[in-house]
Amino acid sequence: MNKYHKILNKIITKGKDQKNKKGNTTYLHNQVLNLKPIDLLELFEGHAVAKKKLKDELSLFMAGERSTEAYREIGVSWWDYCGPILVNSYPTYFEKLPKLIEKINREKRSSKNYMLFLGSNDTESNQQPCLSLIQFQVENGKLILTAYQRSSDGNLGLPSDIYHLYLISKKIDLKLKSITLYLANVHIYENNIEPTKHLIAGDPVKFNLNVG
Secondary structure, eight states: OOHHHHHHHHHHHHOEEEOOTTOOEEEEEEEEEEEOHHHHHHHHHHSOOOHHHHHHHHHHHHTTOOBHHHHHHTTOOTTGGGOSBOOSSHHHHHTTHHHHHHHHHHHOOTTOOEEEEOOOTTOOOSSOOSEEEEEEEEETTEEEEEEEESOEETTTHHHHHHHHHHHHHHTSSSEEEEEEEEEEEEEEEGGGHHHHHHHHTTOOOOOOOOOO
């Protein structure tokens, strides 16, 4: 069982139940997922993620594209419920990422923590980013990437966020040492519990998208 499947299994076996406007969930607080390159390989080989869509989505994020129509054109329809424009969402913050990556590649300072903050308080939003912070550190010529998530859908959001972080790490001219995620709330929606059990057992599954 890879590390990602282990955390899914932990949610199912030890999680607590919570009512949510998008649907009831089983959740855990303050979980840590530390992934080395071999763990990422196991995850991406054993778990289906929409790699091309996520790569194209990240490119639009970094370009600051806020029109949901533009995302639909690349086959990404999961933002449609937000309305025609993404307000104070991922593109607002990821458009700062290219300059930050350029700075990291230019400096590569082990004495400095490079930070990308996502989300701000008291600002109108139709989808506040679940990923709240990305930190880049350099240690002995290798990249350590750390992320904090305020909320994480264990089935759909988490593997997608991990793949985005992996794609971001590939844009930095350093060998990746690890990606660590601090998950303040990681959950599985009630209607995805049984499919998650099948996933852990190695069966092909399809999860339902809970939005609202």
